Amino acid sequence: MTRAGRVVQVQFVLTAMLIYLAMAIDLPPWAIKAIDKIRRGFVWRGRKEAKGGHCLIAWPKVCRAKELGGLGISDLKSLCIALRVRWPWLKKSEPNKPWASLPLQVSKDAECLLSLAIITEIGDGANTLFWKDKWLAGKSIQDLAPNLYVLVPKGRARKHTVKTALDETKWTEDIQGEIPVQALMEYLELWDMLEDISVQEGIPDRHIWRLSASADRLARRGLPHPDHCLLCDQEEENIQHLLIGCVFARQFWYDILHSIGLAALAPQSDVSSFDDWWDKAVLTVSEDARKGLNSLIILGAWTIWKHRNDCVFNGATPRLSTALNLAREEALLWSLAGARGLSPIHSS
Known part of the structure; x- marks a missing residue:
């Protein structure tokens, strides 16, 4: 098989074999490293292993898109993160799915990608996290008031929705401990920003995926x-x-x-x-x-x-x-x- 054929084989067979597994679990770093070793060896030698002298291009460059000088082989770590983001995205955008009420384990990398990719237009506020989601002028309160956010227990930040938080300003009850001056300033600014915000009963929140490919x-x-x-x-x-x-x-x-x-x-x-x-x-x-x-x-x-x-x-x-x-x-x-x-x- 030619080297070009082996590149196709790696991308559309060896890599594709992992899709369903990577959607279900977070592959540990040692597993990704071992799989990349096999993929690299097959690309350059057609065998299970290849030494440094056989590799004509560094593996990170091989995994770039063809438009950026690579061979178009998927970067396994990035692919796994993207596949795992599918579940929290579906849970947020389609909350009526049968499994949506079950707890999800989301890695920090996947959580960061999801936060970067989604903005929310508020409806009834029932499916939007008050502290963590980007629903206030396209930003999250975590970003707008970072000093105030650190005073909120992580458990409450992950559970409190906009609907429950705005009900009789219950979001103020989430703040724990002494409030330093900078956090107090953010508290007052946030109070002013939320003063005119109201939820719309019966209208579901709209979550928008901001990242797209080029035209x-x-x-x-x-x-x-x-x-x-x-x-x-x-x-x-x-x-x-x-x-x-x-x-x-x-x-x-x-x-x-x-x-x-x-x-x-x-x-x-x-x-x-x-x-x-x-x-x-x-x-x-x-x-x-x-x-x-x-x-x-x-x-x-x-x-x-x-x-x-x-x-x-x-x-x-x-x-x-x-x-x-x-x-x-x-x-x-x-x-x-x-x-x-x-x-x-x-x-x-």
């Missing part, structure tokens, strides 16, 4: 999609155009890179591959600066994608200033979390 992928699946890129309205949208070919994206990269004195690395109109541009850009800086530049490029791509989704799902108008401000805010958060080389961005 070309939606088109291949016969799903609704925009005719043109929403950021430039000039060409059809695909992942390469969105991240590097769009005039909006190119100006964004220029402004971001200019803030750290690397404007010369901004992609030009003749560049067609985001992955190739990234590889070449990293090679032009010193080894000490590469981690910072890698973080910056990841952050920039994430910002463009978030701004695009804001335009798709929330009807926002594409604005370069909005995207740049979002990038600065994200850079600050990433820096606080330990990412290096981003301080010039959020301080500019």
Whole structure:
């Protein structure tokens, strides 16, 4: 069998064999590592094992999408998280399913993905968690009032719905212990925000999945999609155009890179591959600066994608200033979390 044939075999046979198992249980890291060893060995040698010298490309790069320079083989850890998210999503979006009342064990990674992916429009509030779900201006109270949230026991945060919490302001009973000044300020701001909120009896909550594929992928699946890129309205949208070919994206990269004195690395109109541009850009800086530049490029791509989704799902108008401000805010958060080389961005 040719190597190309083995790639197809790995993706559509070896990986597919795990689908139902991965939907039912969280595969432990040792199991994922062992399965990847078998998949890697079969791709490169057609055998159970392959040593480092036989592997032509690092496995994480093999697991990238083809549009990003990979072979399109599913990353097993990400696939497992996505499959496990199916259950809490169905429990929330279709609460009438027979098993919906049963307890679910959801990993922290799956919980984070679900929180990132879903926003809620309140109806009767019976199927929305007051503290954890994103129902208040597209954000969760956990995000809006983090200092106040830490005073709420985890058990109550996981059970208290919007409907029960707003009934005679019972959410105030969830707060335990002494309230520091910052938490008190958040408490007063939250009180003002909730003052005009009321539930609509008989109308179920509406949960919206915010993450979507690019327009070309939606088109291949016969799903609704925009005719043109929403950021430039000039060409059809695909992942390469969105991240590097769009005039909006190119100006964004220029402004971001200019803030750290690397404007010369901004992609030009003749560049067609985001992955190739990234590889070449990293090679032009010193080894000490590469981690910072890698973080910056990841952050920039994430910002463009978030701004695009804001335009798709929330009807926002594409604005370069909005995207740049979002990038600065994200850079600050990433820096606080330990990412290096981003301080010039959020301080500019």
